[in-house]
Amino acid sequence: MNKSSRERHTIKKAARCAFPHTIPILTGFLFLGxxxxxxxxxxxFSFWYPMLMSLTIFAGSIEFVTVNLLLGAFHPVQALAMALMINARHLFYGISMLEKYQGAGLKKFYLIFGMCDESFSINYAAEIPEDVDRSWFMFFVTLYNHIYWVTGATLGGIFGSLIHFSTEGLDFVMTAMFVVIFMEQWMKEKSHTCSVLGLLLSLICLIIFGPDRFIIPAMLMLLAMLTFLRTPLTRGGENQ
Known part of the structure; x- marks a missing residue:
């Protein structure tokens, strides 16, 4: 098998391995999209607005907010501040993925662009088989999720004028999906220290800052706590 054939085999194997991990995202993204x-x-707006926005922005929360920004007066600074505030959590995602993205080559640029909540959750926690290329696996997880979102948004834009029913409650699909991802990670962990810390610190910040402002303080506190406890947590994982 020559080098080109081996590369194609590696890519196809990673694509097949990544797909089952994204099936729960497929359901959620099609509904929400x-x-x-x-x-x-x-x-x-015509259907090509949600199609192009989902293709180029790929950040569900800010895409919904962008609708109001497009309908209102032009305020680029306000739009920038809004985007940074809503998606500031991605800064912490990026820090967490620095080591995992090493050696990804040019794929790293797309991995950074497409690192939404769901792709981060899968790529960070997935147990990738040793015979599957890690960077291609993460690439296809990101690509599949991107395709799901663009497909859902485009279909919604095309058939929006033909569909007449209340969509209230559909956004709970994503909440349920994250609960499932958390439970799967919980079952894989040997020690639940990090998960319990995340829950407790999030609850404390929720009480102190309220539901609209607790995410960034919670992540800052969790980052500081895990940095402080990194050595004992690592040592404990090695001893188990």
Whole structure:
């Protein structure tokens, strides 16, 4: 088998291995993406708006907010501040993935662009087989999730004018999906210290800062706590 054939085999194997991990995301993204497309259509935008926005922005929360920004007066600084505030958690995602993205080559640029909550959750926690290329696995996880979101948003934009039903409650699909991802990670852990710390610190910040402002303080506290406890946690994992 020549080098080109080996490379194709490596890519196909990673693509096949990554797909089952993204099936829960497929369901959630199609529902939410269609909701977003319908919302854009109801706001007066043609289907290609949600299609292009989902393709180039790929950040669900800010895409919903962008609808109001497009309908209002042009305030680029406000739009930038809003995007940074809503997606500031991605800064912490990036820090967590620094080591995992090493050696990814040019794929790293797409991995950074497409690192949404769901792709981060899978790529960070997945147990990738030793015979599967790690960087290609993460690339396909990111690509599949991106395709799901663009497909859902486009279909919602196309069929939005034909669909007449209440979409209230569909956004809970993503909450349920994250609960499932958390439970799978919990079952894989030998020690639940990090998970318990995350829950407790998030609860404390939720009580102190409220539901609209607790995410960034919670992540800062968790980052500081895990940095402080890194040595004993690592030593404890090695001894188990």
């Amino acid at each position: 269609m909701t977003y497309g319908i919302y854009m259509n109801a706001s007066g």
